[in-house]
Structures are given as structure tokens and as C-alpha cells.
Amino acid sequence: MPDYQAPLRDLRFVMDEMLDYPGHYARLPNGDDASPDVVAAILEEGGRFAREVLLPLNQSGDREGCLLEGGEVKAPRGFKAAYAQYVEGGWPSLSAEPEHGGQGLPASLGMALSEMICASNLAWGMYPGLSHGAADALRHHGSDEQRATYLTKLVEGVWTGTMCLTEPHCGTDLGLIKTRAVPTDDSAYTISGTKIFISAGEHDLAENIVHLVLAKLPDAPEGSRGISLFVVPKYLPDVDGNPGERNGVSCGSLEHKMGIHGNATCVMNFDGAKGFLIGPPNKGLACMFTMMNVARIGVGIQGLGLMEASFQNSLAYARDRLQMRALSGPKAADKPADPIIVHPDVRRMLLTQKALAEGGRMLVMYTAQLVDVTEHGEDAAERERAETLLGLLTPIVKAFLTELGFEATNEGVQVFGGHGFIQEWGMEQFVRDARITRLYEGTTGIQALDLLGRKVLMSQGETLKVFTKEIHKFCQAQADNAELKEFVEPLAKLNAEWGELTMSVGMKAMEDREEVGAASVDYLLYSGYVTLAYLWARAAGTAQQALASGESESAFYRAKQDTARFYFQRLLPRTRGHAQMIRAGGASLMAMSAEDFGLGFEI
Amino acid sequence: MPDYQAPLRDLRFVMDEMLDYPGHYARLPNGDDASPDVVAAILEEGGRFAREVLLPLNQSGDREGCLLEGGEVKAPRGFKAAYAQYVEGGWPSLSAEPEHGGQGLPASLGMALSEMICASNLAWGMYPGLSHGAADALRHHGSDEQRATYLTKLVEGVWTGTMCLTEPHCGTDLGLIKTRAVPTDDSAYTISGTKIFISAGEHDLAENIVHLVLAKLPDAPEGSRGISLFVVPKYLPDVDGNPGERNGVSCGSLEHKMGIHGNATCVMNFDGAKGFLIGPPNKGLACMFTMMNVARIGVGIQGLGLMEASFQNSLAYARDRLQMRALSGPKAADKPADPIIVHPDVRRMLLTQKALAEGGRMLVMYTAQLVDVTEHGEDAAERERAETLLGLLTPIVKAFLTELGFEATNEGVQVFGGHGFIQEWGMEQFVRDARITRLYEGTTGIQALDLLGRKVLMSQGETLKVFTKEIHKFCQAQADNAELKEFVEPLAKLNAEWGELTMSVGMKAMEDREEVGAASVDYLLYSGYVTLAYLWARAAGTAQQALASGESESAFYRAKQDTARFYFQRLLPRTRGHAQMIRAGGASLMAMSAEDFGLGFEI
Structure with missing residues (x-):
């Protein structure tokens, strides 16, 4: 079974020595609590959680997959208990606003932890992972009442969130969606349609699921200017805010996928489900981009996490596996052959993984500082500059780190030779899991158009x-x-x-x-x-x-x-x-x- | 389900128009029967077999995998019947020597057909695929009696062959093998040891399996100079040459792999099995390279086949899938969106697949002419030149076409967007199946050392x-x-x-x-x-x-x-x-x- 240790020393290098996180946090209004000691303790504890709780469920989750029975989805064995531990430990609320139950720490800290979760168990990580985007959309665009109803629950992790965008005939081109929202008497809407590829769309980890759904109003303009965003809870909250009546949304089937088997990728059927408009009518796309940008950086971090996990394991193998002698003469003369790490081409593969993982970490933590500043920076000019840079770097973080993440995990397989192809070793799972990251939340092609067309040339x-x-x-x-x-x-x-x-x-x-x-x-x-x-x-x-x-x-x-x-x-x-x-x-x-x-x- | 049509028009271009196969065959002593009409008919018939018999079993074979029960391995449903049809049609013997029951057609023709088999069902293709190498080793290095006993059966496809090289602790470095061969009274040997990653090591397609096994004699020198090659049949042939007594070789377990699920990749246990020495003692490595070179080109062809299969299906999808408008204005104004083939980046991916598949086909058929000449060329100088070029190009065919085959099948997934990750569409299977081709029969790193070190610099x-x-x-x-x-x-x-x-x-x-x-x-x-x-x-x-x-x-x-x-x-x-x-x-x-x-x- 693959091993994994959070790269704490390297994170310290990137955060403390290279990017002056102590100074960065000191300048942030919400950085007071993020003293070097606290940060170090949180990262260490997060690394322990990743290694001890999540990692042991990664291969078993891949083998078991999810089960749909009578409309209920069961996540793989152990996933629910790990999630309970995660909530209990207060991890979901780490970098959320205190007014919604959050601990108010900077977002960057959550991003550093996110790498560890992705590295140890990507499929599990996607259950809580989608909640961030949903919470962000509600925080920025929801009404006071909506925030009161959903945000604390999402922040605490008692409920999880989804993003329901894609339909069978459209993913990239959301202007084509067919899901309809018809207003009802009580200022709510009746949502009808089918959404596909809904990660964590249905599962048994949390007591309620908050779907954020793109749909069209009856009088909506054609195309992407006629899309609205709705919140559609699995259980409608009762007067006390607890899960009440079952809503008309259900999982029609689970997709059979190349990887991330432990995550439930659902076809979600909305059969006259009750939904509530978020933000203004027909402005759903803008609200969605709030979720989407968070999610895109999150996917880039997935690429990073998988690079690191693959690197650590191929390094261990390359030190251990004896095969051939170095061309320049034996290096371990007392053994029947040299460890393969002596061979330059094996080193080339390991260094490719290492340079990409460590460089990717620098990129993520550099970007994370921009996120902190856009959210809490006190200087308007600094905030604007951070917005600009964040817009530029988001498609790079997403696409570059996932393209190279796929390459790095494949190098990991290659270091193992034929054993890399065997499931037991776990190296091929990193490749299968990494494959989705080049696709979801906008393919590499879409990120590239965003970078060159929207971000660079339009400015x-x-x-x-x-x-x-x-x-x-x-x-x-x-x-x-x-x-x-x-x-x-x-x-x-x-x-x-x-x-x-x-x-x-x-x-x-x-x-x-x-x-x-x-x-x-x-x-x-x-x-x-x-x-x-x-x-x-x-x-x-x-x-x-x-x-x-x-x-x-x-x-x-x-x-x-x-x-x-x-x-x-x-x-x-x-x-x-x-x-x-x-x-x-x-x-x-x-x-x-x-x-x-x-x-x-x-x- | 993916579709596949043999690229007959393109093959005609490469063979008839570009590489003058008619002239090439006319110069070969065994080329008389390979008239343009016959070649065209064989390729067409082969394409039909691939499409109608093998293709429908490709996805189901992947889903079912193989089953080991009581020492017997069952290939996926339909595989056995397809193999019977293959033998019945005389396909295995197409380019084998007439004196061993072959039809005597040039090897190049078999290579053109091999692409079709790999494209339609790689896992199935590996059952007969390994027989070629085993037959070649026996033809070149076997005794008259060994050839009489095994060769016709292998050529006709009634029996299949394997290559048993790898052991748990060594693959690349075969000097480390532990399998032992002890001489017995009757000029045979007792073989004991464990081999892993044995493709088609045990199955129910043929009545007997002929294992070619590397092992060490008791007095063998250390390292790769002390390896000998043995033939170890699953059933020892009786006096009439039919499968007789069960030999002491059995399948210990099946590997769980990333891809080629339909092929049985076996751990083979040799428990005092009876084996017969092929070629001189301690010269097994040279005999093995006879198999290996054939197999390496075969793996390159696997890369080619998968590129073509992936290309054809992503092309169909790109023509059909409507998403977004062309940046330069609508191209299908009557439809809700343009087919994605209008987008330059989608075209880049399709053209990458197309240029690599068609270029790969040129490379394979160029190399195939060299194979023909080395086997049957009548002019010694021409034969020597062909040997030289074949030696140079073999690692390129193997490694370049599999590295790029992996890329091309991944482009195929990418064209499908999120759907590419879903098993039902079949695009991700091409990627999983392609992944092994970069590893087996010598990783890319090993091919590269062979090319630069052995072939180029040593000369x-x-x-x-x-x-x-x-x-x-x-x-x-x-x-x-x-x-x-x-x-x-x-x-x-x-x-x-x-x-x-x-x-x-x-x-x-x-x-x-x-x-x-x-x-x-x-x-x-x-x-x-x-x-x-x-x-x-x-x-x-x-x-x-x-x-x-x-x-x-x-x-x-x-x-x-x-x-x-x-x-x-x-x-x-x-x-x-x-x-x-x-x-x-x-x-x-x-x-x-x-x-x-x-x-x-x-x-």
C-alpha cells in the first residue's frame, strides 16, 4: 500500500522562508491567529489526519466504489466515519468566516491542508471539497435568510454542497441547459431537469446535501444570459433549521468511471424539486463563477497532491528495488544489483516529479496569498492587484498542475516498471484519479481559452x-x-x-x-x-x-x-x-x- | 460502444503508393502469393474479422476480466469462440513458413493485420500475440525434434505460446533470475521457480500452452551469461504429438491490472516441471532476444492500433457533439451550437491523433519491409542493411509509438470532455490498455538505452x-x-x-x-x-x-x-x-x- 507523509519541511520552506507567510499573515486583518506556531501545529495535525485516517481508505475506497440502493448512496466503508472525525476536528470550518461558524483563519491555510487531503485520498476529499464553492456562492450572492439557513451548516460540515451544472447534452456550453425553474406562490421555484457528473451528489456522509443548481426561468433569454442559480436542499430545512421534508431531488444512477471510484458521481434528477433563487434572475452564470474559480484552484491542488503522493512512493521504490549495475560501475557492490535510483533515467523521472510537485506547491501557495488578499486585504490597490493576478493564475493553476500532475503520476508508474500497472501497488490509481482533473471544472482547453482570450488578450x-x-x-x-x-x-x-x-x-x-x-x-x-x-x-x-x-x-x-x-x-x-x-x-x-x-x- | 473500421484506404496509400509494396513483394522469394489483389482481400477480410468478431468483445472483456478457478483460467465470454474462428480462418499461420504449416506470406502482411487486432481488442490479441515470438525462438534455436513437436501446433494456433522471463525480484535485470533447471536422466530438465507477469500464461482458448522459460542450470555462471532457455509445455505431448500428461506448471494467481483486463496475466509456478533445453546451455539470453525483438515491434503496433481506434471515435464524437459557437462566428447556424470539430483546439487534438496514427502506420510498414528482407531477402548486402536498420528502428517503434500512443489515447479522452472519463464510452479503456505498452517488453527507458547505447554508440x-x-x-x-x-x-x-x-x-x-x-x-x-x-x-x-x-x-x-x-x-x-x-x-x-x-x- 502506498505511504504518504505531509511535506511539512517543504511547506515551511515555501511558506516561511520563500514567501514570507509570517509577514503576509501579520498584514492580514484575519491573520492574528495564524501565528507561526499555530500554523505549524495545524499543518502537522492535518498531515497526521491525512496519513492516519484518509490514506488507509484510499485503495479500499477505489476497489469498493459507491453503492446505489433504493435511492440511497453508500460511500465506501470507512468514509463516513472519517468524515465524522473530520467534522469533529473542526477541519471544515478552519478558514471560514467567524460570523458563519468559521474559525476565521486565512484561506491559504485551508489550501495547504487541501493538498494533504488530495494526496492521501482524492475521492474522499471531494465530499467536503465541493462544499467550499457552494458556501462561497451563498456567502457572496445569497440572501440573509439563505445564509442563515445554509451557511453555518456547510461551514461546520454538517451538510455538504454540490455544484449542479452539467447536463447530458452540455457541459462547457451551459447556455444550452434545459433544466427549468418555474416560480410558485411562496416565492420559491419548482426545479425540473436532469444533471449529470454531480460529484458527491448523493451520499451517506452528511445529514443533508445542498445542491446549487443552474436552471432557466420560463421567460429567460436564450443562451448563457438566461441562466439562474438556485439552492435546492436534499431535505428542506424545517422551522428549526434541521433537515425536514424530503425534496424532489434524487440520484438516478452512479457513473462508472476510470478513477475516483470512492466518490459518488451522480446523475441527479430534479422532479419538481423546491428551489430558491440565489442572486438576481438570469445572473446565475456570474454567481456560478464564484464557485467555479474556487473549484478550479481546488482542482489544481488535486493535481499537486497526486504528484506529491506519487513522488514519495516512487522514490521509496527506487531506493529499494535492485536492478542492474550503474553504467559507471557498481554502487552497492555488496548487493546483487544496484538500487535503481543510481540510474540517470530513473533520476530524471524522480526529479521530474519532485521539481513539479515542489514547484507546484510554490505556485499554489503563491496563489493562496493572492486569495487571502482578495478576501481580506485592507489596501484597495493591493486587493485589485491581487484580483488581477489571481484571475491570470487561476487557469494556470488549474490546467498546468493537472496536465503535469498526470505526467508526474505516470512517471511514478514508470519508475515501478511492470509493477506500476498492478493495482496492488497503488501507483496506477494515482494516474486514474489524476485523469479526471484535466477534465472537470473546465477542461485544459477551456482554461487555456480563459487565460489567453479572456484574461490576457481582452485586457x-x-x-x-x-x-x-x-x-x-x-x-x-x-x-x-x-x-x-x-x-x-x-x-x-x-x-x-x-x-x-x-x-x-x-x-x-x-x-x-x-x-x-x-x-x-x-x-x-x-x-x-x-x-x-x-x-x-x-x-x-x-x-x-x-x-x-x-x-x-x-x-x-x-x-x-x-x-x-x-x-x-x-x-x-x-x-x-x-x-x-x-x-x-x-x-x-x-x-x-x-x-x-x-x-x-x-x- | 466504440466503433472501429480498419484503415484500408490509408494502408493502401502507405503500402502501394508510398512504400511500393507491390515491387517489394515481387522481389521477395516468398512474395509471389502476395499479389496486390490477394493483399487487398486479406486486409479487407482481416478488417472485417477485427470489427465483427473482436470489437464487440472489447468492452465486455474489460468489464468481466479473467477468472481463476481450481487452477483453470477462464477468459472473458466470447474470447474462446473468437479464437476458434481465428484459427479456423487460418489467421495464425498467415505469414509462417510452409514447412511448419504456414501459408508463407511475408511477415509484413501479418504486421498490417496485427494493427487491426490491437485496435479492436488488445486484450484478446495478446492470446495469439505471444505465440509468434515463441514460434520464432523455436524456429531459430530449437532442435529438429522440438520444431516437429511444437512449431506446427503454434503456427496453426492450436497451441499458444508464452514468454516466461520476469520474476518477482527481477524484470529488466534477468541475470538475477532464481528459477532453476536440473538435468534428469532422460535428457530433460526439472524446472522450479516462480514467474510473474506472464501474459496468456493460462487460459481456455487453446488445447495446450507452450511456455518458453528462462532458468539457470546448476553450474551456470553468475548473471546474464548463465541463463538458459527451456520449452515447458502445459501438457507434455504424447507419442502422437497430442497433449498428454499434465506438466508441473500452473497458474498461482491472476494479477489485478490497470488495463487489458481481458488478458490473463499470470503468476506461473513451476514445481518440478519437465522442460527441454532450447539452444546451447547458458545462451538463453540470445535465444530470448529473438522472441523479444519480434515482441517489441508487436508492442509498438499495439500503440499504433490504440491510437487509430481512439482517433476514429473521438473524430465521430467531435463531429456530433454540439457545444459553443466557433470564435469566428456560427458554422452550424441551424443547430443550437456548432459541432466541436470547428474549434481549433479540438482540431489540434484530433490532428495530433491522426498525424501520429498515420505516421505510426508508415513507420510500422517501413519497418515491416525490413523484417521481410531480413527473413527472406536474397541479396546478402541488402539483408545486412535491413538488419542494421531494423536494429536501429526496433526500439523506436516500440517506445516512440507506445509513448505517443498513450498521448493519443489521452487526447481521445480529452476530446470527449467529462464523458471521456466514463467507462461506457470506451475512451478511457484505450488509455488504460495503452498504459502497459510503455512498460512491458522493456520500458521506454530500456528501449532508449538499447537505441543510444547498444545500437548507436556501440557502432x-x-x-x-x-x-x-x-x-x-x-x-x-x-x-x-x-x-x-x-x-x-x-x-x-x-x-x-x-x-x-x-x-x-x-x-x-x-x-x-x-x-x-x-x-x-x-x-x-x-x-x-x-x-x-x-x-x-x-x-x-x-x-x-x-x-x-x-x-x-x-x-x-x-x-x-x-x-x-x-x-x-x-x-x-x-x-x-x-x-x-x-x-x-x-x-x-x-x-x-x-x-x-x-x-x-x-x-
Whole structure:
């Protein structure tokens, strides 16, 4: 069975040493309670919960899956008890507002914990995971009464939430939804329709489930301008706020999926269910994006968690498994063969996982600071800047970390050789679980359009400039630092090229809008690699300072520098291909007619 | 359920128009029967068998898996009947020698058919698939008596074969095997030990199973120089050559795997089983490589088949699924949204699958001609040249087509969005099935070492030169062809760079052997992309000629040119990253100590 330990030392490096979280929390109005000691204690306790409670249920949950019987869904054995422990421990409310029962700690802390949950048991993590987005939508767009009714329950974890968007014929294109909401006498609505792919849509972990549902009013305009958001509880709360009458929403069936078997992915039937409008009529899409952005970063963290889990286990295997001698001569002469970690290509795979997981952690915790500031920053200009950067980085966090998360978990399988394909070892589960992260909450293609089309080009590149300026400043500040030259020089070049590529796509797109879609995924991956290069260069700088100041853990800091070097030499060159493909433009994509694609096999 | 049609038109293009198979067969002594009509009829019939018999069992086989009961393994429902039909139709013996009951057709024809089998049902295809390698080993290294006893049965498909190499503690490093072979009075051996990952090790499709087993003699030298090869039948043949007494070999358990559920992957226990030595004592590794090379190309073909199957189904979905409007304006104004094939990024994914599948087919059929010549070529120099090229291309076919096959099947999932993750659609099965191809018969890392270390550098680059010279000649011959310039110019540059990169690694490797392993996988991928570029450039030339000569199917040939253009503009630039990573050398891989890898999470 795979093992997992929360990467506490690395988190301390990222949070305390590199990104100055103590200073960051000190500047936040809700940061008082987040003293270094408290943060350390929470992270350690969270790591223990992940390892001791969630990890042992990960493989069994995958094997058992969920069971639908008589309309009730049973999560795999142990999931319910673990959830009770989670609620009991106060974990769901950690970073929620005190006025709704939360502990008021910064959101970033919850994000650091989220990585541990995803790493130890992704399928389980998705039961509480969706509640955050639902709570956020209610907090921002719900009426006082709705907040009073649902928010505390969601925050405490007594109830869980869902996002009911997708229908059989539409996922990306929500303007096509058919679910209807008809007003009734009592200022409520009757909701009818079918939603699919509803994660944690029905289960036995919590006493009630709060569905947030997109539907159309009878007089709604066509397309995405005619979508409204409703709250539809599984049990209608009674006068005391407790689960009362059963509502007309039920699970029609469970999907059979490639992975995350332990999570109930439901077809949800709304048969005249009672629902309540959230926010203004026909403005549901905006409300939904409140949930969606939270969820997207959450999915990026899933990618990160799976990278780390896979890395830790392939590392253990590579140290243990004896096979062949090093090409340069035996390294463990007393054993029948050398441990495979001596082989450069095995190291390449391990370092790929390590550089991506540690770099991904920097990206997530960098983004988490932006989330904190957008939520609680006291300076308006700082808040606006954080909003801008968060908008830019959200699709990168989501798509880059899940694309690379899939790659990293596959490297984990590859390190195991044939054993990686065998379920017992658990490495292939990471791959199957990771596969969904490239798809849900908007595929990589959709994230790429959001990044290049909406965020970068619609702002005439201004959004991007906020970030490239920051990188430029860093490069300038370190220009005379001889030891960092190997990082700062290529970073500065890439940073300039990023702007040029953006301009060149922007020019082409003015002639032909399709050029945006033609460049978008390569652009997103390029952006991801440059972003991580910036963070790895900073990490190398932090490590340099620590070593210079005579910090005791010199091996740790040297490993950081080595990993940065690996990233720059053996991963960052991928930008060369992406840059060339972006420059190639879309002509070669658009030439063929839809019919001609199949001429090789269609008779 | 996924559909599949054999790509007969494309095969005709590759075989008849591009690679002059009619001329190739006319030059082969065993090519007389392979007239264009016969070839076309066989391919068509094979495509029908794949589609009508194998395809309907692919998803059900995945769901059911195999069953071990009382030592007997039951393949999924329908597999046995399909195999009987396969034997009845004479398919197993198609390209086997007439003296052993074969039909004597060239091996290349069997390889073209093999793609169809892998595309329609990989798990089923592995029951007969392993027999080829076993037969080849017996043909080349068996005694007359062994050939008489086993070969005809294997060729006819009445019995199937296995390759029993891997043991729990060793796969790549076969020098470590523990299985023992003790001579007995009657010139036989008693085989004892445990083998794992034995594909089709036990099943109910054939009346007997012929295991080819690596084991060590009592006085064997240490390591890989002390390995011998044995034939160990499940039932010992009686005096009439029919299955007689049950031998002491049995299936201990079935592996639970990520994919190819329909194939029985067995732990095989040899408890004093009777075995017979093949070839000289302690020379088993050489005999095994006879099987292995056949099997490696076979696995490359598996990658190809899965690409094609995934491509066909994602194409159908992309034409059918309506979602969003094209950025440049509605393309299907009469429908609620445009089919997703209008979107450039969806086209990028489809064209990636298409360019890799069609390019992969060119590579396989190019390699297949080399196989034909090595087996039956009448000119010694030509045969030697074919041997050399085949040695060079085998690891590329194996590793490049499986790495890219995994990517292509994942693109297929991605085109389906969330539906791609749902088992019912069948797209995720292609991914799970494809995952093993990167691992078995030597991982990608092992293939890469074989290519760069054994094939290229051990020959001082001479092996590579045979191929780059051919590419160079092509480029020179086409130098004045203005229409091909967009392909020939970059190809010529890459071809020269390939030599330079090889030289630079070779120089570094003289200082430090680890540089080979540090560069190997990037080198293999680089080599694969250049090889496919050569073939795509040739294909573009063939299409150009056909269009110039006024061939009627102009849409087909233009689509070929468009796909070539896509390959050069949107896939080939990946070589930029690989070249840079090769040049970066191994220092960044070797710096960290095995202990320091885990400092971020180990306490």
C-alpha cells in the first residue's frame, strides 16, 4: 500500500522562508491567529489526519466504489466515519468566516491542508471539497435568510454542497441547459431537469446535501444570459433549521468511471424539486463563477497532491528495488544489483516529479496569498492587484498542475516498471484519479481559452504585464547575483519572450479570432513553465541566502538548488517547442474539412 | 460502444503508393502469393474479422476480466469462440513458413493485420500475440525434434505460446533470475521457480500452452551469461504429438491490472516441471532476444492500433457533439451550437491523433519491409542493411509509438470532455490498455538505452548513419521540389542535427558512461520525431505526385498534405526541447544523493 507523509519541511520552506507567510499573515486583518506556531501545529495535525485516517481508505475506497440502493448512496466503508472525525476536528470550518461558524483563519491555510487531503485520498476529499464553492456562492450572492439557513451548516460540515451544472447534452456550453425553474406562490421555484457528473451528489456522509443548481426561468433569454442559480436542499430545512421534508431531488444512477471510484458521481434528477433563487434572475452564470474559480484552484491542488503522493512512493521504490549495475560501475557492490535510483533515467523521472510537485506547491501557495488578499486585504490597490493576478493564475493553476500532475503520476508508474500497472501497488490509481482533473471544472482547453482570450488578450495584455513586471523586477534585483545567473538569465529572456508571443498572437487574432484557440493550449503550457521558472529561481535565491547565513540544514538547501537546476535544464526547454508552435499559427489546424478527417478509414 | 473500421484506404496509400509494396513483394522469394489483389482481400477480410468478431468483445472483456478457478483460467465470454474462428480462418499461420504449416506470406502482411487486432481488442490479441515470438525462438534455436513437436501446433494456433522471463525480484535485470533447471536422466530438465507477469500464461482458448522459460542450470555462471532457455509445455505431448500428461506448471494467481483486463496475466509456478533445453546451455539470453525483438515491434503496433481506434471515435464524437459557437462566428447556424470539430483546439487534438496514427502506420510498414528482407531477402548486402536498420528502428517503434500512443489515447479522452472519463464510452479503456505498452517488453527507458547505447554508440554511430544517409538522399533528391520545401528543408536540418547530437553525447559518454542514460529518453523521442518527419515528408511527396497525375481522390491526397503540414508545424517543434535537454547533459540528474531526494517530507 502506498505511504504518504505531509511535506511539512517543504511547506515551511515555501511558506516561511520563500514567501514570507509570517509577514503576509501579520498584514492580514484575519491573520492574528495564524501565528507561526499555530500554523505549524495545524499543518502537522492535518498531515497526521491525512496519513492516519484518509490514506488507509484510499485503495479500499477505489476497489469498493459507491453503492446505489433504493435511492440511497453508500460511500465506501470507512468514509463516513472519517468524515465524522473530520467534522469533529473542526477541519471544515478552519478558514471560514467567524460570523458563519468559521474559525476565521486565512484561506491559504485551508489550501495547504487541501493538498494533504488530495494526496492521501482524492475521492474522499471531494465530499467536503465541493462544499467550499457552494458556501462561497451563498456567502457572496445569497440572501440573509439563505445564509442563515445554509451557511453555518456547510461551514461546520454538517451538510455538504454540490455544484449542479452539467447536463447530458452540455457541459462547457451551459447556455444550452434545459433544466427549468418555474416560480410558485411562496416565492420559491419548482426545479425540473436532469444533471449529470454531480460529484458527491448523493451520499451517506452528511445529514443533508445542498445542491446549487443552474436552471432557466420560463421567460429567460436564450443562451448563457438566461441562466439562474438556485439552492435546492436534499431535505428542506424545517422551522428549526434541521433537515425536514424530503425534496424532489434524487440520484438516478452512479457513473462508472476510470478513477475516483470512492466518490459518488451522480446523475441527479430534479422532479419538481423546491428551489430558491440565489442572486438576481438570469445572473446565475456570474454567481456560478464564484464557485467555479474556487473549484478550479481546488482542482489544481488535486493535481499537486497526486504528484506529491506519487513522488514519495516512487522514490521509496527506487531506493529499494535492485536492478542492474550503474553504467559507471557498481554502487552497492555488496548487493546483487544496484538500487535503481543510481540510474540517470530513473533520476530524471524522480526529479521530474519532485521539481513539479515542489514547484507546484510554490505556485499554489503563491496563489493562496493572492486569495487571502482578495478576501481580506485592507489596501484597495493591493486587493485589485491581487484580483488581477489571481484571475491570470487561476487557469494556470488549474490546467498546468493537472496536465503535469498526470505526467508526474505516470512517471511514478514508470519508475515501478511492470509493477506500476498492478493495482496492488497503488501507483496506477494515482494516474486514474489524476485523469479526471484535466477534465472537470473546465477542461485544459477551456482554461487555456480563459487565460489567453479572456484574461490576457481582452485586457490588451495588461493583466499579463502585472505579472511579467514582477518577474522583471526580480530579475533586475538579482542581476548582479553571480550564483543565480544560471536561473535569472534564462528567466529574463523567457519573460521578455512571453510578452512578444502574446503580442504576436494578439495581432494575428485581430485578423482571425480562431488564432486564439489555435495558440491557447501551447500558450497556457508555456505560461505555466515560465511561472514555475520564476518561482524556482526565487527558491534557488532563498536557498542561497540560507546557505550563506550558515543555516544548519545545508543538505536541504542544496537539494533545492539542485532541483532548481534540474528544472531549468531538463524541463524548462519544453518552452522551445511551445513557443515555436504558438508562432506557427492556426492555418495547419483549420485547413481540413470535417469530412476529410476520416478519409483514411471511412468507406 | 466504440466503433472501429480498419484503415484500408490509408494502408493502401502507405503500402502501394508510398512504400511500393507491390515491387517489394515481387522481389521477395516468398512474395509471389502476395499479389496486390490477394493483399487487398486479406486486409479487407482481416478488417472485417477485427470489427465483427473482436470489437464487440472489447468492452465486455474489460468489464468481466479473467477468472481463476481450481487452477483453470477462464477468459472473458466470447474470447474462446473468437479464437476458434481465428484459427479456423487460418489467421495464425498467415505469414509462417510452409514447412511448419504456414501459408508463407511475408511477415509484413501479418504486421498490417496485427494493427487491426490491437485496435479492436488488445486484450484478446495478446492470446495469439505471444505465440509468434515463441514460434520464432523455436524456429531459430530449437532442435529438429522440438520444431516437429511444437512449431506446427503454434503456427496453426492450436497451441499458444508464452514468454516466461520476469520474476518477482527481477524484470529488466534477468541475470538475477532464481528459477532453476536440473538435468534428469532422460535428457530433460526439472524446472522450479516462480514467474510473474506472464501474459496468456493460462487460459481456455487453446488445447495446450507452450511456455518458453528462462532458468539457470546448476553450474551456470553468475548473471546474464548463465541463463538458459527451456520449452515447458502445459501438457507434455504424447507419442502422437497430442497433449498428454499434465506438466508441473500452473497458474498461482491472476494479477489485478490497470488495463487489458481481458488478458490473463499470470503468476506461473513451476514445481518440478519437465522442460527441454532450447539452444546451447547458458545462451538463453540470445535465444530470448529473438522472441523479444519480434515482441517489441508487436508492442509498438499495439500503440499504433490504440491510437487509430481512439482517433476514429473521438473524430465521430467531435463531429456530433454540439457545444459553443466557433470564435469566428456560427458554422452550424441551424443547430443550437456548432459541432466541436470547428474549434481549433479540438482540431489540434484530433490532428495530433491522426498525424501520429498515420505516421505510426508508415513507420510500422517501413519497418515491416525490413523484417521481410531480413527473413527472406536474397541479396546478402541488402539483408545486412535491413538488419542494421531494423536494429536501429526496433526500439523506436516500440517506445516512440507506445509513448505517443498513450498521448493519443489521452487526447481521445480529452476530446470527449467529462464523458471521456466514463467507462461506457470506451475512451478511457484505450488509455488504460495503452498504459502497459510503455512498460512491458522493456520500458521506454530500456528501449532508449538499447537505441543510444547498444545500437548507436556501440557502432560508433555507423548504424545511425545508414539511416541518416537515406534521409539525406531523399532530401537531396527533393531539393528542387518547391512544393516540398516546407518539409524537406526542416528535415534536412534535423537530420544533420541528429548526427551532431549523437556525436556530442558520444564524446561526453567517453568521459562518463552515465551521460548515455542521462540523454537516452530524450534522444529516443528526438529520433522518433525525426523518423516520422522523414516519413511524413515522403508521404507529402507521394500525395503531391498523385495530385499532379490527376488521381481522382484529390481530397484524400490534400488531407495527407495538410496532415504532414500539421505534423511539421505543430508536433515536430518538440524536437527543440529534446535537443536542448540532450545538450544539457547529466550533471543536474546526478548531483543529489539518494537520501536527499526525500528531505521535503521525510522527518
